[in-house]
Amino acid sequence: MTEEADQQYYFYVLVCSDHSFYGGFTTDVTKRVATHNTGKGAKYTKLRRPVRLLYYETFADKSAALKAEYAFKHQSRLKKERYLEAHGIASTQF
Numbered sequence: 001m002t003e004e005a006d007q008q009y010y011f012y013v014l015v016c017s018d019h020s021f022y023g024g025f026t027t028d029v030t031k032r033v034a035t036h037n038t039g040k041g042a043k044y045t046k047l048r049r050p051v052r053l054l055y056y057e058t059f060a061d062k063s064a065a066l067k068a069e070y071a072f073k074h075q076s077r078l079k080k081e082r083y084l085e086a087h088g089i090a091s092t093q094f
Contacts, residue, residue: 009065012056013072013084015094016048021080023072025065029056055089 010029014022014036022045026032033053036045045051059065072080085091 007062009059009062010056011059011065011068011072013054013080014045014051015054016045016051018048019094020048021054021077021084021094022048022051023069025062025069029053054093055084055087057087 007027010026012024012026012029012032014024014033016022022036022042024032024042032041033051035041036051037049039046039049041051057065057068059068072083075083081091081094084094
């Protein structure tokens with residue numbers, strides 16, 4: 001197996017200091033959350049620090065992780081909340 005075949009990809013959801021959600025894609029969740037909290041992760045999160053990891057999901061291929069990110073980002077707040085609740089995240093964590 002090649003290193004690429006062993007690579008895991010992640011779709012993740014952060015909750016920002018203003019209680020908004022941010023969905024993203026990465027190959028290293030811990031490092032990516034730290035990057036967001038230094039203000040270098042994304043323009044959106046830079047202004048809404050600190051951020052906290054709410055949820056992540058692992059994928060074997062990049063395409064699937066990117067599709068999950070896209071789908072999450074294009075939902076209403078209510079649908080995002082329902083998605084998180086369906087994946088075991090209590091609304092008290094938002």
